[in-house]
Amino acid sequence: MLYKLSLKNITKSFKDYAIYFFTLILGVAIFYVFNAIDSQTALINVSKSTHELITLMTNMLSGVSVFVSFVLGFLVIYASRFLMKRRNKEFGVYMTLGMGKWQISRILFLETLIIGIISLIVGLLIGIVLSQGMSILVANMFEADMTRFEFTFSKTSMIKTIIYFGIMYLLVMIFNTFSVGKCKLIDLLESSKKSEKIKMKNPYLCIFVFLIACAFLGYAYYTVAFKPDKMLQDEFMTMIIIGCVSTFFIIWSLSGLILKIVMSMKSIYYKGLNSFTLRQISSKINTTVFSMTIICLMLFLTIVILSSSLSIKNSMTANLKELSPVDITVYKSLNIKGNDRMGKPYTKEQIDDSHIGVKESLNKMNFNTDQLLKNVVDVNVYDADTLKLKDTFSNIIEKVKIEFPNLDWESKEEIIKLSDYNKLAKLYNLDTYSLNDDEYMIIADFEGMKDLRDKVLKNNQNITILGKTYKPKFEECKPGYLYPSSNHINTGVFIVPDGAVTDEMKTLNILSGNYKDENKENVEKIVIGLEDNSYIKNTLLNFSTKISIYEASVGLGAIVTFIGLYLGIIFLMSSAAILALKELSESSDNKERYDMLRKIGTDEKMINRALFRQIAIFFMFPLLLAIIHSIFGIIFCNYILQTFGNQSLLISIIMTTVFLIVIYGGYYLITYFCSKNIIKENR
Amino acid sequence: MENILKIDKLEKYYGNKSNLTKAINNISFNVTKGEFVAIMGASGSGKTTLLNCISTIDKVTAGHILVENEDITMLKGNKLNAFRREKLGFVFQDFNLLDTLTAFENIALALSIQKVNPKEIEKRVSEISKKLNISNILNKYPYQISGGQKQRVACARAIVTNPKLVLADEPTGALDSKSAKMLLESFEYLNDDLKATILMVTHDAFTASYASRVIFIKDGKVFNEIYRGDDNRKAFFDKIIDVVTLLGGDLEDVI
Numbered sequence: 001m002l003y004k005l006s007l008k009n010i011t012k013s014f015k016d017y018a019i020y021f022f023t024l025i026l027g028v029a030i031f032y033v034f035n036a037i038d039s040q041t042a043l044i045n046v047s048k049s050t051h052e053l054i055t056l057m058t059n060m061l062s063g064v065s066v067f068v069s070f071v072l073g074f075l076v077i078y079a080s081r082f083l084m085k086r087r088n089k090e091f092g093v094y095m096t097l098g099m100g101k102w103q104i105s106r107i108l109f110l111e112t113l114i115i116g117i118i119s120l121i122v123g124l125l126i127g128i129v130l131s132q133g134m135s136i137l138v139a140n141m142f143e144a145d146m147t148r149f150e151f152t153f154s155k156t157s158m159i160k161t162i163i164y165f166g167i168m169y170l171l172v173m174i175f176n177t178f179s180v181g182k183c184k185l186i187d188l189l190e191s192s193k194k195s196e197k198i199k200m201k202n203p204y205l206c207i208f209v210f211l212i213a214c215a216f217l218g219y220a221y222y223t224v225a226f227k228p229d230k231m232l233q234d235e236f237m238t239m240i241i242i243g244c245v246s247t248f249f250i251i252w253s254l255s256g257l258i259l260k261i262v263m264s265m266k267s268i269y270y271k272g273l274n275s276f277t278l279r280q281i282s283s284k285i286n287t288t289v290f291s292m293t294i295i296c297l298m299l300f301l302t303i304v305i306l307s308s309s310l311s312i313k314n315s316m317t318a319n320l321k322e323l324s325p326v327d328i329t330v331y332k333s334l335n336i337k338g339n340d341r342m343g344k345p346y347t348k349e350q351i352d353d354s355h356i357g358v359k360e361s362l363n364k365m366n367f368n369t370d371q372l373l374k375n376v377v378d379v380n381v382y383d384a385d386t387l388k389l390k391d392t393f394s395n396i397i398e399k400v401k402i403e404f405p406n407l408d409w410e411s412k413e414e415i416i417k418l419s420d421y422n423k424l425a426k427l428y429n430l431d432t433y434s435l436n437d438d439e440y441m442i443i444a445d446f447e448g449m450k451d452l453r454d455k456v457l458k459n460n461q462n463i464t465i466l467g468k469t470y471k472p473k474f475e476e477c478k479p480g481y482l483y484p485s486s487n488h489i490n491t492g493v494f495i496v497p498d499g500a501v502t503d504e505m506k507t508l509n510i511l512s513g514n515y516k517d518e519n520k521e522n523v524e525k526i527v528i529g530l531e532d533n534s535y536i537k538n539t540l541l542n543f544s545t546k547i548s549i550y551e552a553s554v555g556l557g558a559i560v561t562f563i564g565l566y567l568g569i570i571f572l573m574s575s576a577a578i579l580a581l582k583e584l585s586e587s588s589d590n591k592e593r594y595d596m597l598r599k600i601g602t603d604e605k606m607i608n609r610a611l612f613r614q615i616a617i618f619f620m621f622p623l624l625l626a627i628i629h630s631i632f633g634i635i636f637c638n639y640i641l642q643t644f645g646n647q648s649l650l651i652s653i654i655m656t657t658v659f660l661i662v663i664y665g666g667y668y669l670i671t672y673f674c675s676k677n678i679i680k681e682n683r
Numbered sequence: 684m685e686n687i688l689k690i691d692k693l694e695k696y697y698g699n700k701s702n703l704t705k706a707i708n709n710i711s712f713n714v715t716k717g718e719f720v721a722i723m724g725a726s727g728s729g730k731t732t733l734l735n736c737i738s739t740i741d742k743v744t745a746g747h748i749l750v751e752n753e754d755i756t757m758l759k760g761n762k763l764n765a766f767r768r769e770k771l772g773f774v775f776q777d778f779n780l781l782d783t784l785t786a787f788e789n790i791a792l793a794l795s796i797q798k799v800n801p802k803e804i805e806k807r808v809s810e811i812s813k814k815l816n817i818s819n820i821l822n823k824y825p826y827q828i829s830g831g832q833k834q835r836v837a838c839a840r841a842i843v844t845n846p847k848l849v850l851a852d853e854p855t856g857a858l859d860s861k862s863a864k865m866l867l868e869s870f871e872y873l874n875d876d877l878k879a880t881i882l883m884v885t886h887d888a889f890t891a892s893y894a895s896r897v898i899f900i901k902d903g904k905v906f907n908e909i910y911r912g913d914d915n916r917k918a919f920f921d922k923i924i925d926v927v928t929l930l931g932g933d934l935e936d937v938i
Contacts, residue, residue: 270791270801279783596779599740600840601768602796603761 028123036154053555092188141558201256210253299626309564310652313557349538373513379420381508443480576667693746708903721894772841831862
């Protein structure tokens with residue numbers, strides 16, 4: 001009997017449940033797809049290092065899944081609480097008929113069970129279909145070839161999905177049972193009669209709160225977007241908290257204020273159904289300030305995560321072409337003593353070995369540079385006791401020390417001879433330079449450090465090496481680097497005339513060149529094979545090959561993109577679903593109001609337009625605030641990620657917009673059509 | 684006198700062939716301009732169905748309803764809405780005020796959907812509310828005012844658009860006797876001073892006694908019809924009670 005009742009309830013209130021159902025199915029499908037990636041990638045033909053990256057990615061994704069399941073769990077509980085509220089009267093009727101609370105709980109339990117099972121099955125089916133396409137996407141991201149296409153099914157992912165969602169549904173059941181237990185019959189029966197109290201907030205208080213919240217938010221924006229270099233770690237947290245709190249208060253005050261403002265503009269307020277529409281929105285936002293804040297913040301996160309992750313991926317690929325001009329670069333520290341950077345003492349073998357250069361070391365491992373490589377350039381990097389970081393900033397050091405207390409002022413600067421650098425630059429296709437005997441220059445491409453050094457150069461900072469003083473040739477750093485990498489990470493190298501340094505000051509030997517063999521993979525294999533050579537343990541050789549940089553970079557880009565997509569889609573979906581549920585669950589109540597509007601003769605067109613506008617404003621309100629947040633959020637992210645470059649920000653913002661329009665806009669349209677259906681005249 | 688409403692052989696059936704209910708079974712009558720007509724009948728006699736047909740909320744099975752010589756049974760879609768908007772004013776038993784709007788805004792809404800300009804709206808709303816004695820509650824929400832006040836706000840909304848015909852469905856049904864009396868006096872005022880034509884459905888003899896004519900309906904047919912003429916309200920009330928007794932005394936709630 002109870003089972004029949006539950007089943008009937010579900011079919012009856014399908015209109016209300018539709019979007020909840022839809023969201024659950026989507027959630028299950030996405031959860032499955034992102035957890036099934038590892039079985040999808042088994043078919044793709046990738047190198048060993050890429051495969052390791054994929055494993056890293058699947059591990060990260062499954063970590064993110066835990067977080068995602070929290071978000072979805074919150075959504076499911078919120079949604080079910082919502083749907084429960086709408087059915088208070090129904091439960092009241094059951095109870096007057098003599099049904100116990102325990103029985104009502106059982107009805108709810110059965111309903112959740114039925115919905116849960118159906119959504120899991122349908123969601124998994126959709127997920128399995130979608131994940132077939134995922135393998136193509138993964139192959140594309142890692143720039144690998146698909147060897148063959150085969151239908152795959154991930155058992156682990158399925159079990160994981162079932163367990164995670166099972167726990168969620170179980171929590172909902174427990175939650176429902178509790179809330180039914182707390183109900184009082186009188187409240188249940190009267191709940192629909194209780195007319196909503198409309199509290200007009202004090203407009204002056206609203207203006208006051210609004211201005212203060214704006215001021216705080218402006219301060220947080222300013223600090224985060226324009227002074228990020230001066231921000232300390234814990235200050236960042238403070239800014240986030242300020243941002244969240246002021247978002248809450250801005251929504252709180254605006255919901256009261258907008259109505260007041262429009263009300264004073266009589267020609268707009270008393271036009272058509274405007275007064276009705278505005279009141280609807282305002283009462284809705286008034287009662288959901290808190291969830292509006294959460295939605296706004298989630299949208300903000302979505303926009304920032306999506307656009308940053310996409311831009312990282314895009315700019316990484318772009319940087320590669322510019323920053324990896326040669327097939328291989330090997331470098332090795334020379335004349336080492338004491339401890340390495342991590343504070344671990346060097347072994348005796350390493351110290352002994354550090355007196356020979358890269359070329360000799362390679363020869364010891366039977367890697368003949370003359371046979372295997374062409375266009376070889378072999379240069380040295382020097383340092384001097386008189387050229388530490390603090391020396392190069394001596395003009396303005398007091399000021400900089402306050403701004404950047406964390407810089408290691410005792411570290412020695414890298415120096416390179418002019419002729420050596422020009423040799424490298426020629427190979428890398430960079431500009432070459434010439435210097436007078438008493439001049440020096442700096443090359444750097446890491447933005448933050450470059451800006452700082454530019455200031456010093458403008459100040460005519462002189463440097464001293466071996467008792468001789470040099471003055472800067474240019475007023476700014478020139479672009480350039482010594483060894484290839486996937487990003488702009490050169491914090492500054494000093495180029496000095498050839499006679500300025502002596503052999504004793506050598507600290508690093510760099511050897512760059514291209515592979516002779518037409519088939520680069522052949523040489524690459526030999527290079528990778530060197531890793532297993534017994535000699536390698538006691539030397540400080542560092543290899544960086546074009547292919548390995550490329551793979552690492554593509555892999556990293558793909559990981560960031562996947563995690564960004566995963567989180568972005570889930571956040572976007574959750575926030576849109578909450579809005580849609582709120583709107584739809586009230587549409588049935590609003591039906592009476594719309595019926596009344598019809599009775600006094602409102603055009604169907606007018607009603608539809610009013611409904612469309614009302615839902616549009618309801619959806620746009622948190623989005624607009626989120627977009628404003630995101631502008632500053634993206635500026636900040638750009639600062640953090642500036643090593644990745646930002647050439648492709650526009651593309652990633654366009655991609656993000658497409659995602660927003662498809663998912664958020666899709667939910668908006670579904671909501672509109674569903675509510676239109678609910679308020680339709682039933683004749 | 685000019686006919687505002689002409690009902691011609693109206694029929695309304697519910698159900699299907701095997702189980703047919705004749706809610707309205709061949710009713711005809713006229714309402715002339717400036718009249719205050721009450722329709723009386725027991726529950727299930729078909730009076731609310733009749734009102735729903737006139738207000739175009741429900742569709743007729745056969746027959747015609749003419750408002751100012753326009754056959755409204757032929758209207759469709761937005762023309763129906765336009766007809767309701769421009770020609771009719773409604774007062775419902777349960778007020779049907781929008782709980783999210785203030786009294787002022789509720790009255791103004793009837794005008795703003797007719798695209799009256801905002802200055803004019805303000806003028807007309809304050810005019811009508813003075814006449815109905817609700818000026819002091821215009822800025823309150825429906826939940827803040829009494830039932831009688833709510834119904835007078837609903838009256839103001841119905842009349843503010845200067846409709847040809849005001850339809851009232853059990854307007855006193857949810858009011859206590861004092862509020863009911865005040866409301867009915869407002870109706871009298873609307874009818875006498877503002878020359879509004881009112882068609883009211885009720886099952887309450889006291890309420891009906893305020894009208895200038897009472898039409899009795901039983902089982903979907905016109906049973907009787909009495910005019911007030913020059914009688915005072917008390918005498919008319921007695922006459923109504925007589926007919927009610929004749930009807931079978933199945934009218935409860937007789938005062």
